[in-house]
Amino acid sequence: MIIWTLKQIIISFVLIALVHYIYDFLKNNLTNPKIKDLVNKPNEQYKEIYKSMSNENKPVKKEINTENKNQMKNELKKYLTSLNTSKNNIESVGSSFSSNFENQYETLNL
Known part of the structure; x- marks a missing residue:
């Protein structure tokens, strides 16, 4: 039995x-x-960065079209008013359920 175990160990190691x-x-x-x-x-990458920094021109300011700007403002106003009206509609629906519960707690106004 011991010889068989040693034989298996040696074969496994080999x-x-x-x-x-x-x-x-x-x-x-x-x-x-x-x-x-x-x-x-890295030296080549730094050289490229230095070149791009030295050749960089002043940034060109794009003029915003006033007509487009006004149109965006109007769209934003319409969106905000639609959110406000939908919020009011949600509050009115929720207020009908709020009367089902009794107010057991009082709030303190300090």
């Missing part, structure tokens, strides 16, 4: 080592290592 070395061999021979450039690439 099998694990064999698979490990095959994996390492394939990994080293079939893949390309990634090389990250930490010196030249």
